[in-house]
Amino acid sequence: MTTAAPASTPATPHQPRRALSIRATIIAIAGVAFGCIVFAAIALAFRVVPSAERLARRGAAARDDYSARSTLAAQLDSTMSDIWRLLRVAKVARIPADSIDARRARLETIARAASRSAPRGADLGTSLEFGMGLERADAAMLRVTASMLGSIGALEAGDLPLADRLMSRADSLDAPLNARLNEVTQVALSDLARHERELERETRFATRLLLGWLLVCVLAGPILWRLLQRRLMQPLSTFDTALDRVEAGDLDVELPIAYDDELGRLGAHFNRTTQVLRAQRAEGERAAVQSALEASDLRYQEAFEKAAVGLAEVGLDGSFLRVNRAIGHLLGLEPSEIIGRSSSEFSHPEDHNARASTWPRVIVGDASVGRVERRYLRRDGTVRITQVTATLVRDADGAPRHVLAVVNDITDQRRLEREVTQSTKLEAVGQLAGGVAHDFNNLLAGIIGYAELLEENPSLATAVRDDAASIKRAALKGADLSRSLLTLARRNTRRDELFELESMVRETVDLARRTFDRRVEIELTAQDAPTIRGDRSLLSNALLNLAVNARDAMPDGGALHIRTQLAPLDEAFRTQHALPTDVPIVSISVSDTGVGMSDAVLEHVFEPFFTTKAPDKGTGLGLAMVYGTVKDHRGAITISSAEGEGTTVTMYLPCASDVVSALVPRSQPAMARTRFRVLVVDDELLVRNVAKRLLERLGYDVETAVDGVAAIERLDVDDPGVDLVIVDGNMPRLNGIETARRIHARHPALAMLFATGHFEPAEREDLAALGFRDRIEKPFSLEAFAETVARCLEPRGG
Template sequence: MAPSPQDSTRIYAALQESEARYRELVEHANSIILRWDRAGIITFFNEYAQHFFGYSEAEIIGQHVIGTIVPAGESTGRDLRPLMDHICRFPEEHRYNVNENITKRGERVWVAWTNKVLTDSNGETIGVLSIGTDITKQRLLEEELRQAQKMQAIGELAGGIAHDFNNMIHGISGYAEVIQQTTNDPRVAEYITHILTTAQHAAELTRQLLTFARKGNYQLSECNTHGIIRDVCAMLERTIDRRIHIEQQLDASRPHVMGDSAQLKSALLNLGINAKDAMPKGGSLQFATSNLTVDKPTAIADFEIQAGQYLLINIRDSGTGMSAEVRRRIFEPFFTTKESGRGAGLGLAAVYGTTHLHKGAIVCHSNEGEGSSFELYLPILKDCVKHVRQQRQATRHERRIRIMVVDDEAMVRNYSKTLFELRGHEVVTFGGAEEAINYYRNNFENVDLVLLDMIMPRMDGQQLFAFLKRINPEIKAVLSTGYSVDSKVQGILADGILDCIQKPFTYEQLQEKITQLVAEGHLNPLAETESPPT
């Protein structure tokens, strides 16, 4: 029975209303919705898609997907030209697809797509309905996380390498000191001086690595950053190209931070040298300071700083600037754009590590041809109280003591025994915890000082110290380490270890520690000598 004219009118009106509601839903959906045919030509583009990509309906309908909203190639290197055909031929593989897209203004964006193949009455593919969600921010956050994880992994690797290098350098410089003490040949003495100088340069490289890895020697005290900046500028003015004009704009009313002045000075000097290299024909370099308040925990690059009062140091140059790719990698150790032989690529890596150690943040802004600026955030002191350090009186006398050395490196043990005995000390050495414990249990009354290596197999220096302390609660010990993490060191000192000394150290540095411990009443020397025995 055919429908009456009134029924047909009602059905047609209902269909029109349903289509209008559907079109309104699609047009105003908070998602990108488009339809394209088998050839990749766009046949529908909803209002949200037009706003997102910047194309009007008249501009985009009839255009190919590739070259308009999909680039020919991703920034990752993937060729996207076969993508549309592949979606039509293998729809099961592309029900969910993520790829880079491009707006009319040329901005790269990342979109997560769900794709539904459209077919005719014969089941033949005639096009695809694609619904997309903008995931650009999520993608950037994922990339920042990957970069942070990569930097952490590189830091761990750098710390391990530097620790091993320090042990090797310690042995090289130690045996050089032994030869220096036993030779009267001036030519040999000259060669030894060269060896020791080279070892010191190598030690400086490992110190930079350790700073990047956040495992360097770290001594907190109150620092006036304005004084540090003035010292750095004075050094730069004496050493860099006179065509570079250095300016200081120190406006911070509260410039004091709790930190390591040597590391902060080194970080600012590295930033200044980096700026100098970007201005081969001269230019301007400015150091500026200001105070700011951070109201809540904030992410800056891959750093996270807490709420509080901060000092902002801005180092700006008028140099050549950097590309986005170079800017992304500048804090990686061994990455450098300088010619071979003009840098190890560790300067900015050390700056990165120093920033982490000081619970701050650093971010670089730069474009090619427009110069660069580094913003360094450091938490300021709540109470800027001047700490006056007592000057220790130097002594001409060396204090002879009985030393027990525990180190798993045979080279370190051998050179330590030889060199220390040359200077009048009595020395016993052990390569592991078990033999050291057995000896100490029977002879602790004949040991004035235990020199413990921090990193050893099976039982580290801190664990061994705890064991030896149970034997003799009055034990006197100094920890020697290829690297030291500040929180770890503070815990060790709280356990009762007298001090820490960082490898590679010279005999004079160790003797200075011994002299200090004797002066403070921790050690009882055997006797005094005006000069070391030969």
């Protein structure tokens, strides 16, 4: 067992090799080592150590024997010297007896020691020669001692010559004694050398034994280490690594089993344990996956049912297998009424061919047709525009199972896109109209003014006055066209007045009845017609435009039905069409039984200059101006039509919720003077001149200024003497609003009249706060001009 391998890639199964168990292997190794140690110990204990001890005892005994003889010999020599000294003393003096006794006692002690001193080494295996040498030395020592004792006896008896002879004899015997001792010394040295050789031999044996054991250890160490590494340490390390991986959560680890021993069986048990744990984990994961799938399926079911967009599972044959509530709401049916039916049953007839060409590609997984735009018919016959995203769903084997369709209702989005497009086009027209309206109306103001001067001049011929009237009528038509363009772009000022809707509608219907072909039957149904706030003239023209379009759609006659009523609109409809939610809404519908319109025409009916009439039958501005008027009154307009089934156009207008006072408070006229001075401020020479002529005709003193700067300079005097300033709205250097602001700051009591050919929405601030008492739009008639100027010069109350 060496390395841990992942269970996912197991090696080829093999039977573990039978081997001695690790326990038996360790016991065998320990037994061999113990046997070697015991053998070495026995060898040392029974051979080397006894030999060393025996040799040590022999050497010690030999040293003791030799030392004892040497000591006795030394004592004997010392005593001999004393006796010779006594002899010398005795020749001249008497020797004390105690001195003689002391030497005798010493010699007797030496004699006794020499006679009793048997060699110790005889029992310890010393050499025979050494023992015999010691005996000869002892005998020589006894002879010397005996001679010296005789000399002491002679000395004690007073026989000095005898004593001297005996001492001389002892001296002669001392040389043999020394010779015997020298022999013993040589023998002792020889024995010692022999003993050292024996000890060296035993020492070499012990050394060889220890070196042999050390060599065995050195040679057996790597083998034992390799054996332990392979059989014990490496498997344990692998096992530890595997345990770490298991602790970290990796149950795919598997230990390869190399030997059928304890660790091999432990590894097999480990593998079985991890296999069980893997199975348990796999079962747990399967259960978790199953639980997650069930939870996911529940979430999918809930999301499917509660999704805000339409979701449908469509079979490969095109039939609905399952739909959510949004699909039911889209089609106006309950989901149970849809399931099992083909999706083609609800498709718009004009989309059938497109569906037939794309469906076969969808059910084979062609992603290029995954998102298409389709129209569906509701139960009530209305059409809903949708964006359908189709995705092919396959089963586990990859075979097509069904199509998941995400159906997003974009009807309102398409309507808003059309409205944005319409607003963009109207904005473009408005920019064009606003750009030319001022200059165009200035020209018309001059034409109409001079035409009226000619028409009112009694000194001119009737033909000239009639021509002037024709010029005036043509110019007024041009003014109407300019006003229509501004109304179309919702850039024109409108009156803000309260009026009864029913009376306006009845007046318009009466006008239509008097002018329309009698084959067109006009029916009016006025229910709950409330009061509304707005421009009565503009709304009347809008209604008349719708009636004219209805008449033109019925060239052979037909029925024209105009209906007014309070519209019971829900919040969704109000939000969809940007209608106010805090006031009632009144609807004005115009229905005809004419030729109707196709869907393609309906997409463009509110575009400026779009018309289906002949070139000399219309300009294409009618419905566009109606759209602009309705939007300018915070309303909405819808149209429904089908070819051959007529058309219904409905205007939705908010009812009046309060009453707003007029722009400038008015009081009863009270002329302070009979003649007033008026300052006309306009950059157009034509307008200045015609205004001056008209005012002088009306009896006013008139001054003119070419722009606002000139007017301010004219008024910056101590007593300007001006009663009214007529200010043009669009001038170079200083526009009308800024001119009025500066004049009002210098002369707050001075009356001003705002006159312009185009009234920008940005200028709709409180004109009264700037000193304006009224406003008038160019081109204006003499009558309207006179009335407006007179109102401005009326004295203010309080």
